[in-house]
Amino acid sequence: MANSILKMSNFTIVTEFLLMGFSDIWELQIIYALLFLLIYLATLTGNLLIVVVTTLDRSLHTPMYFFLRNLSIVDACYISVTVPKTSINSLVNNRAISVAGCAAQIFLVLFLAYVEFTLLTVMAHDRYVAICHPLHYPMIMSPRFCMQMTMTCLLTGFLYASFHTVYTFQLPFCQSNVIHQFFCDTPSLLKLSCAETFSNKISIAASVLVIGMVCFAFITASYVRIFSTVCKFPVKEDQRKAFSTCVPHILVVSLFIISGFYVYLQPPSHSESIKDLVLSVVYSVIPPFLNPIIYSLRNKQIKEAVTIVMKRTLFYRNIA
Template structure:
């Protein structure tokens, strides 16, 4: 009796193409979603572009706080440009395929930019801490050289780590379904498609999350606990209100970004729900970049004054 042939295990990674499911389950709203996300993308680019422009040309806004805000706006523009254009193409053409290399590239840039935002928000919290808790030393501490170093560090410190994590994930063998139930190549839905034991990869995700989410978030909480304590000791109600107003915008962005990021990346792979992942991913990839120009303009008198000067 002839023995059945045993096929060798094949690592399908090298010849695989993924399909981004996105919002294909809402078949009757594809064009509506295309128009909606198109105008959202344009608004994000224009809104954050205006912030970059006015904080660059207005002399009253040449302070460390607005220097960091300008970098945050640039970061948000880069962030949405990594995810939304591909989503728009998929909605328009209904061709949802993405090569393995493009998927890995998209994931890598998303991770790098998300890590940068975590660090930059922590830097902005430190800036508010020095400005409110040590106002007399603020010009000396937050000098131009330190501001540039903090921003450069925020942009580049995570690059080798995120490249390494992306490489580890895409070194896994992928087999079976190649449908990523998401609108971009995010870690949880991609790991679901991997064969074999992904425990080490999940541990790397947690370690990465500790470094770029938990540590900066705890630093922000520590900074603002001291800031709020200092504000409450101010004798004048007007001074307290003014101090709170300079912090509230930043705190709103922190709450939205970190809240959605913690829920998304600090769950076991088996506990992830595709619908829930998409919902929370919308917050840190689209909703936060939308609210950034709104929060920092409508709630900031200095920016509104500069904006009125810019408009004819």
Template structure:
């Protein structure tokens, strides 16, 4: 048994040039994710037309995504630029906790957003009463708290074990499979119990989300107007796409990390889970959203009028 004081995040393999290309690519992705999500937060905060519950949830989703991608990417960029891959035991535990914190909060918020779509489409006459301001605030607060509990459980389960031998983590951040490979034999049962319980809870929430969308689509099919059916259907597509991206990337990452595969492949797949959702979510929600387009147009028009009065 070895008392670990730090871990070595080996990151992506390659020579000096490859490391700098990796840092440049991650920096551009990180900058794009920050700009996209900050734009969503600003527009949904200042525009009076974007004060509906859906946009309140979207603003919180963007805040979570900013925090989520900031947990892993900046550290990875600095490691590639400085060629210093060490991370303290406390730093690794903190990164681990924050990653699960924001992942759990995002999943909980996506469930809340599916309920919002269910209330808006299946109970439009009672929507304002169902999704009142206080209710929305309580739901968002609950999402953040669930993320905090989720992160606390996993960090307690993983870092309660003793680590044996090497401190090398073949990943660009501290994740469960890589850390458990360093644990002493038969000491990671507690974390596996938490993983199984988390999977069961996630699957149960997915079933609830699936049932809500069954009701949504059955309601959409009963709309007499074809134009109305298409318009209502498209209000659900961004959320469905984001949920699919988030769950699919997480499942693929888990499967690859728990089966025999190269460390490079594991790291590449981990990018899909940690980097892609925060980068693509704002684009998915804004590409076909006319309200966001109009709000952005008003902001740009105001800036142009100040520059060229």
């Protein structure tokens, strides 16, 4: 730790940070590292499988699966920002991360979380148009519109993440260089600053509330209209099919909103409890891991497409 802090004029400047591990016992570190690597590989496999299937199967070239493919790409990147680093650190027993590396982690986590949430909001609009205005669906959800919505999510996400990353790293960090988290996140980093961080905390809380509530209100309004329309369907089978396309999205949105809001809007705590680590896993690891499972289990078209792609792969392998 001594080498990671420079002393200048009666105060210290942090030059690198130390991430917190899940255990101080070497054997448990190895177990946790291997467990997280397994979760990471399973998450990567599940999300990349959805990307491949929705790309190769032409019947899935629709706006719904276009956004699902983008969501899977975001999930794969989201978990790749944090888990490999912490797993490797545990295996080599080195918890150090540079200031630049920490800033990059914070930027990417904020950027990808924002993009995921806004994509989920756009996906709610897609379901609303498909169910409530099916005749106008191709015109409203045109390829151009889908691309514009995706680019809007990416651009505003870049601006959002850039603002909070720059605003955080303008602060001097001299209290300590130990982050009580397994990756760099803004709330944990603010606790290490020797300057006033009230405005930073307000900006984070305000942005999370405003963006979260706007997206949540939009999603809720979409599903209120969807359910009111579906309940008027005369055929029960049509109702079941409509609900089946909405249930995976509702589950994914609920998981992401509850976990993210709980982490970023909970009262600040200065304790070094394992609770903060567990909460961070809930919103940074669990959603990307469960999303492909939820969509695969609840979506008949995805399961059929996966089966077809697997059969084609085995067929061409046997020929070769």
